[in-house]
Amino acid sequence: MKLRNRKEPEETMAEMASYAEQYLKPVEIDRRGCVYISKRNHEILCSLIRSINQKGLTIGGYIDNVITEHLEQHKAEINHIYRRERNDLI
Template identity: 90%
Template sequence: MAEMASYEEQYLKPIEIDRRQCVYISKRNHEVLTSLIRSLSQKGLTVGGYIDNVITEHLEKHKAEINHIYRRERNDLI
């Protein structure tokens, strides 16, 4: 159950997005995420907020690899 609590703390937390950007995801992923978000009583959590939480964690986790790929021709991106 600690793993579930950690997941909730990492991804199912509302965030404030002050400047929105349009991003396209598959219809299936949108349906799954919408169902998940609606089933929770977490006030303020949105599909966009969830996606932002996931992407933030992904970028941090893979920072070295991303920078290595980017740096092949340039300086660090992140």
């Protein structure tokens, strides 16, 4: 049986605040585009957003925040793959 590493309450609260600050903020989306996610992920996000009940926070805004952070975090790798694929195109 694997034991979970328990964190101090202060550390957990700081992580939770950081998470909320990063992902649970409303985003103004000026142009919309349709994307598809799994039914399970949609249900989870619906429950999460509904339970937070923060004015202006939407599933689309949450997903946009997650994708923005992901693209920034993996910028170098994404650019490398993009350049490699562009050079091999012809």
